[in-house]
Amino acid sequence: MPAGKALVKAVPSGDSICLVPIGKKAKSGEDPYCYLAYVGVPRIGTPNRNEEAFAFEAREAIREKLIG
Numbered sequence: 001m002p003a004g005k006a007l008v009k010a011v012p013s014g015d016s017i018c019l020v021p022i023g024k025k026a027k028s029g030e031d032p033y034c035y036l037a038y039v040g041v042p043r044i045g046t047p048n049r050n051e052e053a054f055a056f057e058a059r060e061a062i063r064e065k066l067i068g
Contacts, residue, residue, distance in 0.1 A: 006032075008066045014041030014058030017066060 006019040015036045041058040045051030 011059055011063040011066065013044050014055070014062050015039045017062070
């Protein structure tokens with residue numbers, strides 16, 4: 001993604017965020033993701049895997065800092 005301003009659209013996990021560029025129309029499903037390097041967070045559960053302890057809290061901590 002080129003340098004510029006963006007809004008945080010979503011926080012899918014404690015080490016990644018979904019961005020929406022400001023002033024640029026992007027097609028649906030093409031929003032860039034930003035992965036935070038060297039951040040160790042617990043894994044969020046899936047239908048095939050149990051959620052690790054504090055995974056939800058890690059995601060919410062990042063979400064509260066970046067959104068609102």
